[in-house]
Amino acid sequence: MGSSKDIIYEFEKALLSLDKIETKRLLNNENINLTPNEIVSQIVVPAMERIGESWQEGNLALSQIYMSGRICETLIDELLDSSSNKRKNQPNxxxxxxxxxxxxxxxxxxxxxxxxxxxxxxxxxxxxxxxxxxxxxxxxxxxxxxxxxxxxxxxxxxxxxxxxxxxxxxxxxxxxxxxxxxxxxxxxxxxxxxxxxxxxxxxxxxxxxxx
Amino acid sequence: MNTMTSLQRVLTALGQKEPDRVPLFLLLTMHGAKELGMSIKEYFSKGENVAKGQLLLREKYGNDCYYAFFYAPIEVEAWGADVIYREDGPPNSGEPLIKNIDDILKLKPPVVKGNLALEKNLECIRLLKENGADEVPIIGVVMSPFSLPVMQMGFEKYLILMHEHPETFEHLMKLNEEFIVSWANAQIEAGATAITYFDPVSSTSIIPRELFLKTGFQIAKRTISKINGPTAIHLASGRCLPIIDDLAQTGTAIVGTSVLEDLVEVKSQCNGRLTVLGNLNGIEMCRWTKREAENAVKDAIDKAAAGGGFILSDNHGEIPYQVSDEIIMTIAETTRKYGKYPLKR
The missing domain is CATH 3.40.50.280 (Cobalamin-binding domain)
Structure with a gap:
């Protein structure tokens, strides 16, 4: 597995290509040795930030934001069961x-x-x-x-x-x-x-x- | 003093030449209700009301078209969906008529003739034609077959359909194309001079160009080629620059541009192939001062009017109800004064 920068880039690329299998493979914590919360903060959020920046610059379309968000959400739901205590302490x-x-x-x-x-x-x-x-x-x-x-x-x-x-x-x-x-x-x-x-x-x- | 009729002015601009002054399309829909002292719901209940409203608005502001557009969900209303009215804005579509993707296979497009929603719109066009004496372009409107499903089934379900159910997507496009071609041609037959083909989903704000080339682009080419009159593609505030070359190949004559894009660049990319329609900021317009309105009109004219090929309008295809008469009048007067050809620099 490459550096975290490479993984973020690969994950972003897979999201925008709507390649669900590849996104899942990239976030498999057996491959990257990160906790679920670290996967979110060190890979998913940075990839989403890059996608958000491209959207603001007019280089990505709404459909790409929606479809990539949809894939991300499913992956994260599998990683962090919403009923467990793994979701963050947060404002209501x-x-x-x-x-x-x-x-x-x-x-x-x-x-x-x-x-x-x-x-x-x-x-x-x-x-x-x-x-x-x-x-x-x-x-x-x-x-x-x-x-x-x-x-x-x-x-x-x-x-x-x-x-x-x-x-x-x-x-x-x-x-x-x-x-x-x-x-x-x-x-x-x-x-x-x-x-x-x-x-x-x-x-x-x-x-x-x-x- | 005007030396050309509105129609001559617009046709000259479309021919990429300079008319007597910059043509102005005030794309006013709900303001006609104010002129007639009616609620928006009452106003849109009869073609006669909208025709009267358009006549009064043109008399008041002297703009260069009659805009025979009622409201975005008129087509889905024709398919049987509900329209939800509000007192201070355009009617919206209610619950989507397609609840599940499988419902698409059972759908049948409505027949234009005799459909109550569409007939009132056609009646409006006929009345405007009788009163326009061939001097004023009458702009009819359709929602593109590709963008209509946003109201038919909701945006989210539509994106899933487009990405994950290609065969059912194609089936829906076939139904929508058949309906929209027949709806556009009924408007031309009733007296519309041209048809605005609203296609916001084709904008690169909504889908990437690669997907547009496989979908919205093919649909626009097929549909526009079957409409028996000139068309303007309008992306309703969405970006058009990355697909300008593609839009030029659809057979359309005009492109409606977004305020998110620079008019100089849009005009340059159109390069005489398309006339630019736009792009005053309809949302900011709601709180403009007279000075701001004047400056916005002058700025747009400075950027895009030289050499013709430009029609001044808002960027969305509908001026919000909240824009005051004073600001609309300022836009009209500034265009008449500052938009005279040859342009003063």
């Missing part, structure tokens, strides 16, 4: 599509966060009121909100307003096409940050954990 997190009917962005971020060894509640589609109730009920600390339609993005303002009274410490991270098109929009809707992809979402999670 949720993800939802707000007032919208476009689920792919949420699915991709959900899959990438889980591929990095975190657990996150998937709320599917929620209205403003429904999402705020779930956040309170589940004691969510970080909520990821995905939108495709511009009016849905504006609805995040209402979530922020309601949370300001009921749970002011909840961090709101937004993403989706309107935020990619208008880099100031996330501030306008009162979010704490925006992410163009799962890697940016992971950076934010790690930042919160450090704090």
């Amino acid at each position: 997190m949720g993800i939802a599509v707000l007032d919208d009917f476009h689920f792919l962005g949420k699915r991709i971020i959900h899959s990438q966060i889980r591929s990095a060894g975190f657990e996150i509640k998937d709320y599917g589609r929620k209205t403003v009121e429904g999402l705020v109730s779930s956040i309170i009920e589940d004691k969510i600390e970080i909520i990821f909100i995905s939108t495709l339609m511009y009016p849905s993005a504006l609805s995040i303002k209402l979530v922020k307003e309601k949370l300001s009274d009921l749970a002011p410490n909840v961090k709101i991270i937004v993403g989706g096409a309107p935020f990619n098109m208008d880099k100031k929009l996330w501030k306008e809707v009162g979010a704490d940050a925006m992410g163009s992809d799962g890697v940016e979402a992971l950076k934010f999670i790690n930042q919160i954990i450090k704090e």
Whole structure:
């Protein structure tokens, strides 16, 4: 087996070629002598970071991000059983599509966060009121909100307003096409940050954990 | 003073020559409802409303087309899916009509003639044709056979279909092509001057070029060749630069460009083969000041208008409902003032 740089590169290549067998072979811990958590942090996350950078530069397509995330998620589920204690100590997190009917962005971020060894509640589609109730009920600390339609993005303002009274410490991270098109929009809707992809979402999670 | 009709202006630009001024396509859909004092749902319930709305909008802003586009899910509505309306934005498609991949084998495309959703759109085109007196291009719209499944079955299932079930994918494309060709030609027959072929899934923002060449590209070539009128491929905010040469081979005349790409580069890559349509940022437009609107129009004209082959519009193919009349008016007035040929530098 080559150096960890080579493995990351080979793993990224296999993911983008949708070669499930090769990805599985590369992560086989008998070959690389790493613990499951080390495999995630030293191979999977760096490969996802490289893929995320290429996406942001316009060199990769959404379908590649989705399909590679899907493969990663299955591999990681096999490595880290979600019911075991191998998943990380982490803030309580949720993800939802707000007032919208476009689920792919949420699915991709959900899959990438889980591929990095975190657990996150998937709320599917929620209205403003429904999402705020779930956040309170589940004691969510970080909520990821995905939108495709511009009016849905504006609805995040209402979530922020309601949370300001009921749970002011909840961090709101937004993403989706309107935020990619208008880099100031996330501030306008009162979010704490925006992410163009799962890697940016992971950076934010790690930042919160450090704090 | 205008020295050309809108149609002459657009045709001259398409011929890669400079008309009297830069043509402007204000791709307004829901703003017609505001003009008529109606809810969006009521407005889109009749072809007559949308035709009236388009006539009023052109009278107000003096742009160079009638845009006979209702809403993205009109085609899936024709297949039997629900459309979900909201008060402040475009209607969305509801639950996908294809729940499981196997359902595709049982699907039958709808017949255009007599279909309630499509007939109201055709009625709108007929009314615009009666009022346009052949001086204003009427832009019809179809969702490409390749992009339609996002609404037919949901994006995630569609990506799985495309990657893992090639035979069923081909079957769905066959059904969609048959339907879309017949839908596009019904619009041409009703009086549409050209058809916008919305194909966001073909953008390299969504799929890599290698996959596009095997899928969306072949489908676009087959479909566009059967549409009895000129077409514009619009990738609805998605990137087009890496596939410009391929798009030029589909037989289309125009490409709608993304704000994510530089207009100078897009114009240069089109190299006279395609007319560039774009690319004002529709989302930022919602909070533009008048000065910002003027600057954006001037910047786009400076970058892409020289020599013709350019139509100014937003980058998505639909201006958001939240964009104010004042900003739309500023865009129109700046285009008239600053977009006169020969361009002042």
